[in-house]
Amino acid sequence: MTDTQPDARFDPGQADARWQRAWDEAGTFTADSNSPRPKSYVLEMFPYPSGRIHIGHVRNYTMGDVLARYKRMQGFEVLHPMGWDAFGMPAENAAMEKGVHPGGWTRQNIAAMKAQLKRIGFALDWSREIATCDPEYYGHEQALFLDLYEAGLVYRRQSEVNWDPVDMTVLANEQVIDGRGWRSGAMVERRKLDQWFLKITDFAEELLDGLGKLESWPERVRLMQENWIGKSTGLEFRFELSNGERLPVYTTRPDTIFGASFVAVAPDHPVAQGVAMNNCDAAKFIELCKRGGTTAAELETAEKLGFDTGIGARHPFTGEYLPVFIANFVLMDYGTGAIMAVPGHDQRDYDFASKYGLPIPRVIAGSIEQAGLPLAGEAEPGAKDDGGVCVNSQFLDGMRVDDAKAMVIARAENEGWGEGKTVWRLRDWGVSRQRYWGTPIPFIHCPACGVVPVPKDQLPVTLPEDVSFEVPGNPLLRHPTWKHTQCPQCGSKAERETDTLDTFVDSSWYFLRFASQPADRPFDPEEVAKWLPVEQYIGGIEHAILHLLYARFWTRALQRIGKIDFAEPFASLFTQGMVTHETYSRREDGREVFYSPDEVERRSESAVLAADGAPLEIGRVIKMSKSKKNVVDPDDIIERFGADAVRWFMLSDSPPERDLPWSESGIEGCARFTQRLWRLFGQYDADAQGRDQALTRKMHQTIAAVAADIEALSFNKAVARIYELTSAAEKAAPTAARSEAIAALMLLCAPMMPHLAEEAWHANGFEGLIADAPWPEFDPALLVEDEVTIAVQHMGKLRDTVTARKGASKDELEALALASEKVRRSLGDAPVRKIIVVPDRLVNIVS
């Protein structure tokens, strides 16, 4: 090396900023959609601008960055953009707590977080930066929303919300704690409002079928979406009620119809409402059900409660009258809002029947002989693939579950009291939010013309800036002038819609806007076609269902109305794990007080509070959160260790889909490794002479393996490979082969530790930026070893290892194994009965 002393240390404090500037000035990461190179679109889920970049963001974006840089080195024109999911509740909360404007607060956060991201040296095309709170962005979103409206995919209907009667505001589920408003503490009420919906259910079948083609999505995400969409086939049929009405119910298990011992309806079912009109106990019961949260988790964990309406429902086969209950575990949103309950074979029905002393007959058993077998204290599911047959079921007795289902449906259809039906769990997407900080829904309510869309040439409908959060309620609703306007159709006085869109709408098309940003349209279809679908999308598993399903829906909807010509936005998906940290706490005045890592002195087996030297309890390793104070600040650690050490830590050790436990000693080890590499890079000698076959072979193997590992996103394995080649190169004699290996290491590290790689590349006199250098080639002939180690087992237990020529025959390996003294000792006098030989791997002797 020419201008660096061998013992000089790598100084990230200077190098990081220098190379970040160099990339900026050269426009290295600006994506050119007219480039002749093949295109690659690498995208990470954009962050909510909460104020500071979280270490979890750093991990997410480091993974995408390594892939983006690697793809560039492989000759791709890479689009790797970044933006801000900038609408949402925290900005309004900040406004209420600190008296700041949500817009100002958000823009300040964006500036701070952008500076943080720049310090990590991400290869991002900042020229395409988007913030969803910019009128330029949400105006186009309003236009798309109107397009979907024209296509009949948008409608209004009544829907329930959590209403806080004290704060006079709608609460999000997370703002309802034990049935009370988080701020006011008032009992939350359910209130019906007119709200906007998107017809995602129109696409249920397509969204389900499409999953099958997403081969590069994690299996578990596809499974979760499949279950969420929840296609089921069953029977919808009508009970004749003792009051003369008819009650439609839906069941997926018509084969168990003889096990029905009661009928249950949802508290908001018309039958329940009807009973409540003349029966104040029923009305009280319904009120009771409406208390408490609206979430599925709460409803399903709540104690099963029912109210006997006194109505009877006539069983279509037996003619017997079953009692009709109002029950809190029946959902109005699913099926018909009423069920036939089969306690013998459904756990919820079982719990309910046990509580109210209703019969629990068995109608499914392993065989017809087991008809009299009692149920073992819980419901037996009686799945279709375990050979269950119908029992105690008249004409169904002895039939297999599948056949019985078909038979019951056929009888119902013949006799005219029911029919086979497909039902979906998926519900339409409610997008109305009664909040200020979101995209205004571009509609006008005219007393004469009704609901009228805002003409496109009047978009965007912008948010008013002069709003106050001191008074409870929606600022848009209270604003003195904003909502008052004229009807675009008749010109008379009218009011703007004051609901804003769910922020999931914002994130349902941002990946299109990144690819193409015309001023007059949401995107240009040709430009979009060049980049989309996203080749690799990376984000948290917490988005496995909602965000990813909504984005898939939105893309398909745009395809249906001819805006784009592809159905799936993300070809490949990766869900990364969280960054975790142990917690430090102690009891003070009877409650647990947490301390942050920088207040703590961590010893090998204990931790003490630096301030007073008293011991602290080391808690479990859990997700970093402010309340547990187990957070580390990215800026802080970059300042101490440099961007490359932090990036390296994010990639090392833990597989990317699993949680990564933060540790001080881990990051220190990474920082040490940057210096170790730097010393090795300093030993590059362009004039060195001589061969080193073993090292050359190792180099080629490493180049191939690191490439494969990066493409599989197995960064921890790529890191391990780089450690191995580093050790080998350090130990090797100074030959031309060694210099070649050192240069290869610079290139292999370039996507992961770009500042260090650039610095070494430059210091050793290489031309240009390493970010622009091609990925090194490898010789496939050098990947295979010519000698292999063969494991020799006796009865499956390892006794010896022997060395053999690669590709040695079974007979040769057998002879080698039997010649081993350790094997002969283990064998003793026992006769050899069988020998299993796995070529190039092992020999197992069975005696």
Place this chain on the structure above:
RNA sequence: GCGGGUGUGGCGGAACGGUAGACGCCGGGGACUUAAAAUCCCCUGUCCUUUGGACGUCCGGGUUCGAGUCCCGGCACCCGCACCA
């Protein structure tokens, strides 16, 4: 409650059904140094008295010449559950 996942040394993890523990961290010992830092070398799953052996991948069963890996049944923890993003 329902749906989905995870579980391997002191710690993070590696391992086409085929040598369990690659690689890193921690720890121990040594070298260099007046000393320290930095750096380098060696050791490091548990147990048994050794050359050597036994036991070991959350627990209990099973399939197989051979199971961390496949099957059945548990346990623990994590994610999601439709207005958090």
